[in-house]
Structure formats: structure tokens, C-alpha cells
Amino acid sequence: MTITYPRLNRDGAEPLWMQLMRALRAEIESGELGPDQPLPSEAELSDMFSVSRTVVREALRELVQQRLIYKIKGRGAFVAARKTELRFVGSTSGSADDLRESGRRVTTQTIHQSLGQADEREAALLRIPRGEEVVRLRRLRCVDGQPWLLVDTALPARLVPGLERAVLENQSLYDVLRRRYGIEPAAADRWIEAVFPEPEDAALLEVSTSTPLLGIESVAWLDDNTRFEAYYALHRSDQTRFYVGIR
Amino acid sequence: MTITYPRLNRDGAEPLWMQLMRALRAEIESGELGPDQPLPSEAELSDMFSVSRTVVREALRELVQQRLIYKIKGRGAFVAARKTELRFVGSTSGSADDLRESGRRVTTQTIHQSLGQADEREAALLRIPRGEEVVRLRRLRCVDGQPWLLVDTALPARLVPGLERAVLENQSLYDVLRRRYGIEPAAADRWIEAVFPEPEDAALLEVSTSTPLLGIESVAWLDDNTRFEAYYALHRSDQTRFYVGIR
DNA sequence: CCGGCCAGCCTGTCGTGACAGGTTGTCTAT
DNA sequence: ATAGACAACCTGTCACGACAGGCTGGCCGG
Secondary structure (H helix, E strand, C coil), X not given: CCCCXXXXXXXXXCCHHHHHHHHHXXXXXXXXXXXXXXXXXXXXHHHHCCCCHHHHHHHHHHHHHCCCEEEEXXXXXXXXXXXXXXXXXXXXXXXXXXXXXXXXXXXXXXXXXXXXXXXXXXXHHHCCCCCCEEEEEEEEEXXXXXXXXXXXXXXXXXXXXXXXXXXXXXXXXXXXXXXXXXXXXXXXXXXXXXXXXCHHHHHHHCCCCCCCEEEEEEEEEEEXXXXXXXXXXEEECCCCCEEEEEC | CCCCCCCCCCCCCCCHHHHHHHHHHHHHHCCCCCCCCECCCHHHHHHHHXXXXXXXXXXXXXXXXXXXXEEEXXXXXXXXXXXXXCCCCCEXXXXXXXCCCCCCCEEEEEEEXXXXXXXXXXXHHXXXXXXXXXXXXXXXXXXXXXXXXXXXXXXXXXXXXXXXXXXXXXXXXXXXXXXXXXXXXXXXXXXXXXXXXXXXXXXXXXXXXXXXXXXXXXXXXXXXCEEEEXXXXXXXXXXXXXXXXXX
């Protein structure tokens, strides 16, 4: 435990436990502490950072919630194993974007809409060179006035010229793609996971950062060689369950 | 706040905060307190149950995690709205039971296997009369030695006679159904949600009760009139993501 | 050599006290 | 009547102390 600890800021601008949590998280994510390696004990951390055990436990509790560490009574706290990916077989047709639930008032609000250059992740998902122009959308969808889904979408700009200026408010993106660009989705891959939201996303969805949400990563194809859309959607799991009909 | 509070048991068999949590949860789930109604303040609860505010806060924290209440600083704690269901369109073929990930050691352990009478939920899902005989399975599946999935399955006994005595260890249930009973799944409905596990399930999966898991409820058909399997699977979301290929 | 006992460490639980800062309602001065 | 000051209440944060009980490793007796 060669933790190089920063001095905690006591001006009250930020809770001590949050600062400590971040310090420990940085230590873990930097890889200094490998999986299943023990953290210093609560008493040691209390001494090292000159805070009470209350603060230490609050910080560790948050890290446990984030699944970055796990604790064993009588032993200590340990770094959790990194997330590994396993595939879930299946095939599905249909699009979340086309959802309209009868009897429910669905509104979609575009928070952000712009042209940009594909970053590493977008480039990999869309199979385009890094830096190629993409249209980015950040939309919040509400059902009966309740925040329900937050989705970040990226599309290659050359496939959807002018989309960055289109008015999408309360329209299905897939409708616009079909009508304006003649894009008909042929295939897609989706990954579903349970995650905690980042503070900014949590605020938009009006949940706490410790609320488990359903995260869906999706890539959609026009044909075998052309991926036209990548998105990551965060669903409020207290508002919905996913239904998959298998036929 | 007409909370009819039970006296808490101080024999140490169960933590005070857990007892208090349960008492409050019972109060909420009984419907005595409607959505958005305030709970007594922490100080009041502390007095009412003769415990320290530490205990009260621990109990409320757990209820917040379970999304049964929410708290607002400077205001109080309030009953959360009930979970509503929304449908996610799509269709999928393929079975989670057939999963074998290349290069991974998959083992399945049968925890429980017995004959019983269908309860309310099983009867509704399988569309059979309450009390009809069902075969119940509780299985834990591990990947590379790590608990990965806990699944409770129920099948009408008349469709799978003797299944309660079959040796399923490390076999795909769907293989057994196909080979021994000639059952070929034709359709299924699945619901995916993010949930917290019950203590017993958490222990089996070796996670804390505050770890968000992916819960999948599924019903499978032989034909339009015959439902042959209902299960509820809890997936460790830190171990996997679901993949859905859309074609 | 091996098994059981036990000290010591660690987390879990609980109590008490204190202050900061957000929220609400009321009271007051304009 | 309205705006601002203020008290009362509430949760958030933090400190300190205490004991229960799980876990490990080492000591010791067989």
C-alpha cells in the first residue's frame, strides 16, 4: 500500500469522504493496486488522511457501491476484479427509438446536437477512421413527464448530411433517418449492463449516482459494411423493464 | 406518520438498522404511506424506536438503495413512486441456457431440485392452475470459478415427468428438455431489469446486497397454448453484459 | 508434524455530540 | 402587499469512543 495520498481539503467545499473516495479510486484505476489486493485498513486510512473512521467508512461504502472494491468482515477491503465481457446469444429486430407506449405521453428533448470528430470509441464502434466527422446527439426522453432514458448517439456525418441542424424534438430519430435519408436499419448489436450513472447523467435523469441503471450500447448497420449509428442509452431501471419477445 | 412500530430486538441476533429497515419497508409496502409522503424525521425515528441516529441513517440508507424512499437535504425522506412497466419491443431467438463461451470454464451447480405446487406467480406465468405440480430448479452457474448467474426455474411437471430426479449437473437444461422430452422452444418473452439481490441470493452470487444485478424474467412456449418454462435469472452485472444481435 | 487455542487485527454495529448548510414558514419592516 | 430577515427544522458531514464477532497466524501441547 504505497498510497501517495494527497492532503484533503478542509474548506468544506467538498466532503472529506468524497475527496478520500476519489483519491482511493484514482489509486485503484491507475492500476497501482491490482485485483484482490488489500487496501489499508480503515484505521490506517484514518491515520494516513487524518480523518475519522466515519469518513473512511463513507468513502469505502461508495467504492463498494461502485463495485471498485469489496469488503470482507474481519479481513479488510480489496480491489475488485475488472469487468469482463461475456456474450449473450440471440437476435432481435426492432428499435428502442420507435417506442411509443400506448396511453403514455412520450416527450424527447434534445440536449445537445452538434458536429464533431469521432473519438476513439465512436471510431471503433462505427468502423470509421478516428477524426472523421460525426453528428452527435444527446437526448433525454421522458414518459409522462418523468425522465426515462438518456441517450448519446453518434452518426457518421457523410451518411446524414445536415442532421446536425434538423429539428428532432419529439420525433423518432429512426423516422427522420428513414424519411430524409432513406436509411433502413438492417442489423444491430446491443449490449446490456447494469451501471451507476455519472453525476451529470444522474442529474438529468433525476436519480442519485447510487441508483443502478440499465445501460445499453448499440451499433446499427445499413449493410454488412456500413454502420450508421452508435449509441449509449441509460435507462432508469425504476421506471422500466426491457421486454424481449423471442419468436 | 401513524407508524405502528414494533419494539426492536436487542439480542444482537440481527442488527438494529436491519430491523428498523424492515419495519419501515413493511410500512411502505403495506401502502400506509403513499408515494411522496414524508417519513418521520431521523430525529423522530430515533426517539420512536429508541435507537441512535446512526441506526436510523443506516436503515434509511438501505431503503434509498432499494429505491423505496428518496431523501432531500433540508426536507426529509419520502416514499418513492412505485415501479411501472414499459415494454421494449423486439424479438430474439436463442437461449441463455445454451451459453458456452469459448475459452471459459462454465460449471453449473444445482442448489435445489424438487416437486412442488405452483404458487401465484408461477401459475400466472405458466398459465396453469394454482397448485398444479411444478418441477422447481435453483441453479448457480459459474464462469471460471466465479459465480455468474443464479436462476430459479419452474416447469409444469406433467410436461417433464421425472425431471425432478434428473441429473442436470453441468448439463444444459435445454439439451435435456430436447433430448429427453422432445421439447423444442418455439417462443419466449423476457423482461430485463436492474435490481438489488435479496441477502440469500447475494450470498450465493458472492456480492453485497447493494450490488446492482441484471434480473431476467422469462417465459418460454412450446406452442401458442403451452408454456413449458418460467425462470427468473439474476446475473452479476460486474461479470457480464448481455449481447443481443439484431438481424 | 499436526491440530487446537488464542492474541491481535479487522470490519460491523451502535452511541453521543456537534456544526454546516438547505428549506420552509413566519414575522417584520418598507 | 411584498420583500427580506430570521427562527425552526431537517439532512449532511465529521469526530470520538466502545464493543461484538469474524479471520489469521503463531504459539504450544500432543
